[in-house]
Amino acid sequence: MNDVNRIKVVLVEKKRTGKWLAEELGKDPATISKWCTNVSQPDLTTLTKVANLLDVDVRELINKTKD
Numbered sequence: 402m403n404d405v406n407r408i409k410v411v412l413v414e415k416k417r418t419g420k421w422l423a424e425e426l427g428k429d430p431a432t433i434s435k436w437c438t439n440v441s442q443p444d445l446t447t448l449t450k451v452a453n454l455l456d457v458d459v460r461e462l463i464n465k466t467k468d
Contacts, residue, residue: 404464409437411462415455425454
């Protein structure tokens with residue numbers, strides 16, 4: 402599966418951890434890990450919450466599929 406999201410990259414850019422994100426969202430750290438490795442994806446509502454927590458536009462969390 403191709404990388405669908407950039408959550409891991411943005412977490413690093415913002416100097417945050419998956420553990421911090423899990424605590425903020427009330428999710429299991431294993432769930433965040435799956436998002437960061439693109440094993441699974443958050444739903445759109447959750448992705449919007451992630452963007453708000455990281456103070457980025459939601460589009461910055463999604464990889465382009467076309468040039």
